[in-house]
Amino acid sequence: LMSRRLERSIAIKLLKVVFGIYFALTVVITLIHVAIEYVHTRDSVQEELKRIQGTFEPALRLALWQINKDQLRSLAIGISNLSAVTGLEIIGEEGKILEAITPAGGGKAGGFYHEFSVVEQLGKETFALADVRIYSSHGVVIERIQVGFMLIVLNAVIKSTALWLLFLWAFRKYLFDVLKRFTSAVDAVDLENIQREPLDLG
Numbered sequence: 001l002m003s004r005r006l007e008r009s010i011a012i013k014l015l016k017v018v019f020g021i022y023f024a025l026t027v028v029i030t031l032i033h034v035a036i037e038y039v040h041t042r043d044s045v046q047e048e049l050k051r052i053q054g055t056f057e058p059a060l061r062l063a064l065w066q067i068n069k070d071q072l073r074s075l076a077i078g079i080s081n082l083s084a085v086t087g088l089e090i091i092g093e094e095g096k097i098l099e100a101i102t103p104a105g106g107g108k109a110g111g112f113y114h115e116f117s118v119v120e121q122l123g124k125e126t127f128a129l130a131d132v133r134i135y136s137s138h139g140v141v142i143e144r145i146q147v148g149f150m151l152i153v154l155n156a157v158i159k160s161t162a163l164w165l166l167f168l169w170a171f172r173k174y175l176f177d178v179l180k181r182f183t184s185a186v187d188a189v190d191l192e193n194i195q196r197e198p199l200d201l202g
Contacts, residue, residue, distance in 0.1 A: 010179065015171050019164060030156045037148055042112075042141045048084040049114035049134045060090070061118050064098075064129040076101055079134060086111065087135035098130060111137030 056079055063071040072090065080088045080101040090099040113135040120127045 014175065015167060019167055022163060023160060026156050026160055030152060033152055034145075034149055037145050037152070038141060041145050042138075045084050045136050045141055045144070046112065046114065049136060052079060052082060052085070052134055053114065053116050053132070057116070057118060060132065061120060061129065064090075064118055065120050072099055084136050084140055085134055086137045086140060089133040089135075091131045091133070092129075111135065111139070111141075 056075060059075055060072070062068075063075060076088050076090060076099040079085055088099065088101045089097060092098045113133045115131060115133045117131050118129045120129055
């Protein structure tokens with residue numbers, strides 16, 4: 001009975017250690033993968049905010065130069081409706097807010113933003129019209145990587161399950177059975193009549 005407990009104890013302990021190491025490595029690699037994916041997506045959202053500047057800056061310049069508040073409001077709404085944008089601020093002289101659109105939940109448009117100045121050049125003179133901040137958030141990034149994240153996790157779970165089953169099969173065939181034969185042979189030893197016959201464990 002003791003030898004059978006020893007057999008089970010050694011085999012299970014070894015299986016736990018091997019699979020534990022693999023599981024820890026899988027978790028670390030998956031987290032690194034998700035972090036890299038997050039940073040890459042965040043950078044691409046930041047680039048998207050820069051492209052918005054290139055698209056809307058001429059129209060913003062014209063609306064600001066002509067002091068066309070309705071046009072400025074329409075442009076602000078148009079920018080804020082883009083998928084990467086969570087909020088917008090157009091700041092005039094002395095920090096005066098000319099237009100501001102915050103997320104539906106209210107509060108500060110958070111996470112990170114792209115800022116640029118709108119200027120008008122007349123001859124050699126440059127007139128600063130406003131500073132524009134286009135906000136995005138970590139929520140936008142997470143929403144974009146959500147499907148990829150689920151696939152990464154699903155992939156890790158499938159591989160871990162398959163490897164666990166493979167470990168069980170290999171340990172049963174190459175360790176459990178051998179230990180079982182060994183412990184059975186130990187149990188069968190007659191201490192008063194020990195024979196020195198070799199034990200073939202394959």
